[in-house]
Amino acid sequence: MQWKIPPEIKIYEALGCLADGRIKEVDGELRVYSSSGQKFYTIIFDKKKNAIMANDNGSYWVGYLGYPAIACLMSIGELSFNQKYAESLKDIAWKDINTKNKNNFEKTLLEVREIMKKRGVNLKKFDQSVEQVLQEIKEKKFKLLGKKKQPPKGY
Numbered sequence: 001m002q003w004k005i006p007p008e009i010k011i012y013e014a015l016g017c018l019a020d021g022r023i024k025e026v027d028g029e030l031r032v033y034s035s036s037g038q039k040f041y042t043i044i045f046d047k048k049k050n051a052i053m054a055n056d057n058g059s060y061w062v063g064y065l066g067y068p069a070i071a072c073l074m075s076i077g078e079l080s081f082n083q084k085y086a087e088s089l090k091d092i093a094w095k096d097i098n099t100k101n102k103n104n105f106e107k108t109l110l111e112v113r114e115i116m117k118k119r120g121v122n123l124k125k126f127d128q129s130v131e132q133v134l135q136e137i138k139e140k141k142f143k144l145l146g147k148k149k150q151p152p153k154g155y
Helices: 010-021 057-062 069-075 084-088 096-102 104-117 123-140
Strands: 023-026 029-033 040-046 051-054
Touching: 010 069, 010 084, 010 104, 010 123, 023 069, 029 069, 040 069, 051 069, 057 069, 069 123, 096 104, 104 123
Parallel strands: none
Antiparallel strands: 023 029, 029 040, 040 051
16 A cells, blocks of 8 residues: 655655754654654654555544655655755744644645745745655655554644
8 A cells, every 4th residue: 555645735844854853763763753842753664665654643544644754754865855945944833833723734834935935945946846855755656564553642
């Protein structure tokens, strides 16, 4: 079974995760900490099988490759990323913005893009970079690794 293609906002979140340094290796597994730092997602990747498992909400409930998996794949070179763009998404409180916008990801995306614009990002070039990552995900056709695992509870 193959992961669905994520919404573009998940690329933004993955880049911000990398800039924030929220990926940690603990006892041989990768943990991606949420923007609040209050919970973490567990990521397992098998390069030989081209398969990955992540227990974030999007991956578990909707079946798309979530931002924790994307961030890990970027960190190990399986997906491309631009450090400058990652830095432009540093220290964004995703959970707070999503909550304020009642999980309307379009509104969240508009708000985050305003932050990026204020930080001097050329959004047209950034959009091309996001499209490139989405294309890589489509081409690589990552599979599910094992049985889905429930997301962690908490903020």
